Amino acid sequence: MTSFAARCGLQDAAREQAVRQVAQRIEAERLELVRFAWCDPHGVLRGKTLVASAAEGALREGVGLVSTLMLKDTSDRTAYKVFEPGGTSTLPGFGFANNLMLLADPASFRVLPWTPGTGWLRAQPWFQDGQPVELDTRRVLQRALQRLEAAGFGMRCGLEVEFHIYRLEGEQPMLDPAQSAWPPPAPQVRLVHPGYNLLTEAWYDLAEEPLRIVQRTAQALGLPLLSLEVELGPSQVEAVFDATDALTAADNMVLFRNAVRMALRRAGYHATFMCRPPFPNIMSSGWHLHQSLVDAKTGRNVFRREAPAAGSTPIDAGHTLSAVGEQYLAGLLAHARAMAVFCTPTVNGFGRFRPNALAPQAVLWGRDNRGAMLRVVGQCGDEGTRIENRVGEPSANPYLYFASQIHAGLDGIERGLRAPPATDAPYAGGGELLPTTLGEALQHLQADEALRQAFGPDFIDYYVRLKQPEQQRYDAAEDKDEFHRREYFGRF
Numbered sequence: 001m002t003s004f005a006a007r008c009g010l011q012d013a014a015r016e017q018a019v020r021q022v023a024q025r026i027e028a029e030r031l032e033l034v035r036f037a038w039c040d041p042h043g044v045l046r047g048k049t050l051v052a053s054a055a056e057g058a059l060r061e062g063v064g065l066v067s068t069l070m071l072k073d074t075s076d077r078t079a080y081k082v083f084e085p086g087g088t089s090t091l092p093g094f095g096f097a098n099n100l101m102l103l104a105d106p107a108s109f110r111v112l113p114w115t116p117g118t119g120w121l122r123a124q125p126w127f128q129d130g131q132p133v134e135l136d137t138r139r140v141l142q143r144a145l146q147r148l149e150a151a152g153f154g155m156r157c158g159l160e161v162e163f164h165i166y167r168l169e170g171e172q173p174m175l176d177p178a179q180s181a182w183p184p185p186a187p188q189v190r191l192v193h194p195g196y197n198l199l200t201e202a203w204y205d206l207a208e209e210p211l212r213i214v215q216r217t218a219q220a221l222g223l224p225l226l227s228l229e230v231e232l233g234p235s236q237v238e239a240v241f242d243a244t245d246a247l248t249a250a251d252n253m254v255l256f257r258n259a260v261r262m263a264l265r266r267a268g269y270h271a272t273f274m275c276r277p278p279f280p281n282i283m284s285s286g287w288h289l290h291q292s293l294v295d296a297k298t299g300r301n302v303f304r305r306e307a308p309a310a311g312s313t314p315i316d317a318g319h320t321l322s323a324v325g326e327q328y329l330a331g332l333l334a335h336a337r338a339m340a341v342f343c344t345p346t347v348n349g350f351g352r353f354r355p356n357a358l359a360p361q362a363v364l365w366g367r368d369n370r371g372a373m374l375r376v377v378g379q380c381g382d383e384g385t386r387i388e389n390r391v392g393e394p395s396a397n398p399y400l401y402f403a404s405q406i407h408a409g410l411d412g413i414e415r416g417l418r419a420p421p422a423t424d425a426p427y428a429g430g431g432e433l434l435p436t437t438l439g440e441a442l443q444h445l446q447a448d449e450a451l452r453q454a455f456g457p458d459f460i461d462y463y464v465r466l467k468q469p470e471q472q473r474y475d476a477a478e479d480k481d482e483f484h485r486r487e488y489f490g491r492f
Contacts, residue, residue, distance in 0.1 A: 004061045004130065005059070008103060010103065021106070022055070022056070022059065022106045022109045022121075023055070023059075025111075026056075026119055029117075029119075031111065031118060032051065032117040032118070033050070033117060033118045034052055034054075034055040034058075035050075035112070035119070036058060036102050036121050038065070038069075038123045038124065038125060039397070040069060040072065040137075041070065041137055041397065042345070043257070043345075043396060044491075045254060046069055047102065047123065048063050048065070048102070050063070058104070062101035063101065063102040063123070064101060064102075065100045065102045065125060066098075067082075067093075067097060067098050068082060068097045070094070070133070070136075071094070072466070073467070073469045075183050075469075075473065076182070077182075079466050083097075090458070091462065093127045093131075100125040100126065100128070100133060101128055102123040102124070102125055102126075104122060104123040105123070108122035109121055112221075113216065113220035113221065113263070114217060114259070114262055114263035115266075124136055124138055124139065134456070135462055137399040137400050138251075138399050140399055140455065144403040144406040144454075145247060145406065147406065147407075148406050152295065152296050153295065154299070155292070155293055155294070155405075155406060156245060156246065156293075156301075157245075157246050157249035157290065157291050158240075158243035158244075158249070159241040159249060159290075160238065160240050160241075160287070160290065160388075161238065161240075161287050161394050162231055162237070162238045162394060163236070163237060163238075163271060163272065163273045163285055164233070164235045164285065165237055165271050166187075166270045166271075166272070167191070167192055167268060167269055167270075168187060168188070168265075169188045169189055173185035173188065186489040186490045187270050187489070189270050192206060192207045192209075192210055192235050192269070193206040193235060195232060195233045195234030196232060197230075203230045204229075204230045207237060211228045213260075213263050213267055213269070214228060214239065214260050214263075217260060218259070223255065224241050224252070225241055225242075226241060227240045231283065232283050233282050233283025233284075233285075236285060239256070241256075246291075246402050249398070250401075254398060257273050257395075261273075270490075272488075272490075272492060273394040273395045273492055274346070274488040274489055275346065275348050275349040275393040275395065276351050276352060276484070277489060278485040278488075278489055284352035284357065286358075286390060286392060286393065287392035287393055287394040289343075289388065289401065289402075290377070291386060291405055292325075292386040292387070293324065293325075301384075301386075302322060303321055303385045303387070304325075304380075304382065304385045305320060305322045305325070305381075306381055307380055307381075309323075316421060316422075317329055317330075317365070317422070320376055320380065320385065321376060321387075325385070326418065327409075327415075327416060327417050328387070328409035328410075329365060329376070329419045330418055330419040331408045331410065331413065331415075332374055332389065332405065332409055333365060333373075333374065333419065333420070334417060335404075335407075336391070336408075336434065337441070338408075338448030339404035339405070339407075339408050339445070340391060340434055340435050340441045341467065343391040343392040343404065344391060344393045345395070345400075346438065346487075347438045347471060347483075347487075348393075348484050349393035349395070350436055353436065356427055358370050358390075359390065360372060360391055360426070361426065362432060362434060363432045363433075364423040364426050364430060364431040365420075365422055365423065366424065366426060371427060372422075372423055373389070374388065374389055376388075376422070391434065395488070395492040400463075407450070407451055407454035411450045411454070438467060442467055442468065442471070473487075
């Protein structure tokens with residue numbers, strides 16, 4: 001009888017050898033548990049933990065997963081009426097909280113550094129008949145990368161991630177059964193540094209203990225960490241990662257967030273990747289995505305230009321970017337408001353778009369301009385020439401964030417779009433404004449036919465259905481600050 005992996009079309013001699021190598025490593029390192037983890041639509045890792053002896057079989061036969069985990073909103077409520085007739089009629093293969101199957105990639109195996117005797121594997125969901133679950137967000141990025149490859153390109157991404165670390169303080173209300181709620185109360189915390197002294201050595205020293213945990217955790221997992229920095233806001237920090245191919249970068253982001261939160265919590269700290277923690281004197285956190293396209297055959301950076309375009313000036317995209325680079329930039333601008341919800345997918349994140357806050361406010365680009373939505377970095381002849389998107393918030397699902405860039409940029413290339421002049425006054429009122437609410441961003445997404453077709457109408461309808469309840473709950477909340485505390489602070 002063929003294995004489930006074989007029925008999915010994945011099992012071959014190379015995969016079987018990789019499965020056996022994982023089994024040998026589990027035995028050699030005397031592991032007791034193995035986590036099979038999957039990234040949900042909101043960028044949160046979920047999964048099941050198996051005893052070590054069951055891991056090898058699960059790599060071939062999969063692990064059952066209740067399908068409603070793909071139908072949750074950010075409060076963990078199911079957005080579809082799965083037990084009512086027709087409740088999942090728009091989602092073939094879903095219904096009545098049926099089972100999906102998680103199938104893990106043996107090449108993703110790691111030993112977790114913060115917990116004893118535990119391995120970890122990245123998995124993706126499949127239907128029980130061996131068909132892929134196309135709504136899975138990692139698969140959404142894989143399809144976008146296939147489209148990019150068909151056009152002759154690959155994508156490289158560098159991650160620059162701001163987040164907040166706090167020290168847990170006193171009794172934790174979320175663990176008090178008398179205060180249990182849905183979502184639960186936020187953790188009680190205090191600062192690890194007071195902020196408002198950017199990159200100061202003194203504040204770094206105050207925060208060194210938790211940052212050492214971040215460093216050691218990331219490096220033990222093989223993540224390409226370059227630097228750790230103290231940011232401007234109280235308890236705000238930043239991690240910067242070297243560029244990799246897009247799928248690896250997205251996988252790394254999911255693993256990093258999850259690992260950092262768990263490793264720090266065991267040491268008495270709370271890390272949050274929500275954009276704006278629920279305190280009066282904070283600075284918003286962004287996730288700045290550095291991206292470039294490369295030639296699929298040679299690996300050459302196709303954004304690089306050897307000399308400025310004839311007749312161009314420094315405010316022209318062609319002064320720095322190749323023709324392909326300018327077209328990609330113009331595509332990002334053309335679809336900026338529609339793709340904003342994939343870059344900033346929470347009610348909380350839209351509070352970041354305000355003037356003079358090193359965050360974008362309008363659909364503009366600039367040359368090395370940190371106030372613009374898109375920052376072009378590099379000079380002619382520079383292999384590091386790239387576009388930095390400054391719209392993202394650090395809790396975004398990276399697979400959707402990256403896929404939105406690919407589809408928008410490719411549309412610009414396919415239509416031969418030209419970019420407008422660069423801005424030197426990003427807060428002076430020029431350009432279309434970015435959405436200011438999650439609801440507005442969803443409306444722009446639904447109205448963008450190019451992105452709707454690129455992602456697939458079924459996926460767009462599904463994603464909007466998951467996100468609308470979040471905006472509705474916020475609109476109905478009497479205490480908006482408490483909504484942010486419960487919805488995001490303890491969970492993202």
